[in-house]
Amino acid sequence: MSNKKKIAVIPGDGIGKEEIPQAVRVIEASGAPVDLTYFDWGADRYLKDKTTVPPDGFAMLGRDFDAILAGAFGDPRVPSNIHAKEILLGMRFQMDLYANVRPVRLLDASLCPLKGIEPKDLDFVVIRENTEGVYVDRGSLTGQGTDDEVAIQEDINTAKGVRRIIRYAFEYCLGQKRADGTPRTRVLMCDKSNAMTYAGGLWQRTFKTIAAEYPQIKPEHTYVDALCAALVRDPRPFDVIVTNNMFGDIITDLAAGLQGGLGLAASGNIHPGKTSMFEPVHGSAPPIAGKNIANPMGAILTAAMMLNHLGLQDAAEKIEVLVLEAVRQKKTTSDIGGNLGTMEVGDWIAKQVVPKFVAYIGDPDFHDGAVSKLIRDADQLIVEVTGYSGAHFLVRFTGVESVVSHEPQGLMIYALGEIEARAPSRRFIFTNSREPGQKGGESALEVVARDVSVEKV
């Protein structure tokens, strides 16, 4: 049986159709073991045969896949938005993906519209309730077209629903660290209980009860209007924010603005233990669709979030590091100041993510050798390799930051590969498998250094 993760890919509409292929090529280049199946659900399919989701569609996704990667849904040719509602909200509601997890992280200070905000200052997460609230779209309309018309939109909040999302937020706070490795410590509940007393009352009571179970976490509360003002004045105090469906929708677009725009924001629609769905926060952006100008980084970071959720942390981390590197080197689309197209950004990241051989191809003596000696001198490391043909090689690393050795002496060496470039340093690996960085082979020695050279002696 294959141990590949089965992913359903639904690019959807507009820029989703341009970005998801870029996210997919980055996943594939990362070497993550995935098996992809594409679905054409979206406006084109709906306009062709009126299908939004085929019968049994949600059950099939839940049964046959480990995760779903979706683009965006919404098309001016379908003004009712019925297909988006049935596909996107359908997945969230029918598959009971109750936690919409939207991390808000600043990759680089240059992306934030606020003065003096560094990446360490902007690293919070919004946990948005995803199966209730006004999104249930229950209500009524009477007297349509008359002066007495009344439109009622109900806001549904169940004890079970509120309880599980608040508990999810506390568990997230306990289990997830900030990007700098420090623990999360606070959960802030955001509502509008001063005006919406029925729903707000339930959220307030539930929050209080659950917070009492987590004495190590500081519970906080802010009304949603005040929260918006606070977020744009100073986002530093925020850690984990939990809120209802609609407030979560609004706050996360605002928060995306702080991160550098909607083109960078990622999200996961999660029910622990069930097939979960990952999508960028932004929509289908019809005015910029089809022009190769949409920023694919939100979709690529969403793919990393999905891989992380599936237990493929190495690939996920590699992708996140490379998106950051692309931002630093201005290999970006114009919305964040670069001059590359959607495809070119995907191409740059995909090329960087591939493990590169430093020595092996064209040097038959070097592969199939063994490490015979390690000499560490200040910030240099010299690794002596004896090829099985008897030839000796000196692999000289300069600007060494760290060395992780897994008993390399005598271990067979197949290749030296570069598995990550994180300026100004690079990460190298001696491995006895054909694919550096790939699982299955053993890594003999990992070195983070500025440079490397190989000489035959």
Ligand code: NAD
């Ligand atoms: P939108 O997110 O599509 O666009 C808002 C603004 O952000 C636009 O100026 C757009 O050009 C810009 N933008 C968005 N993504 C970008 C990217 N990757 N790169 C560069 N710029 C980007 O929101 P909207 O205009 O309100 O909605 C358009 C359609 O998308 C509607 O049909 C809406 O219902 C739908 N929508 C779908 C989703 C989803 O599928 N998850 C989310 C939001 C909106």
Ligand code: IPM
């Ligand atoms: C989002 C979107 C959706 C939402 C729309 C398309 C229904 O804005 O994912 O944030 O409001 O949830």
Ligand code: MN
């Ligand atoms: Mn939204």
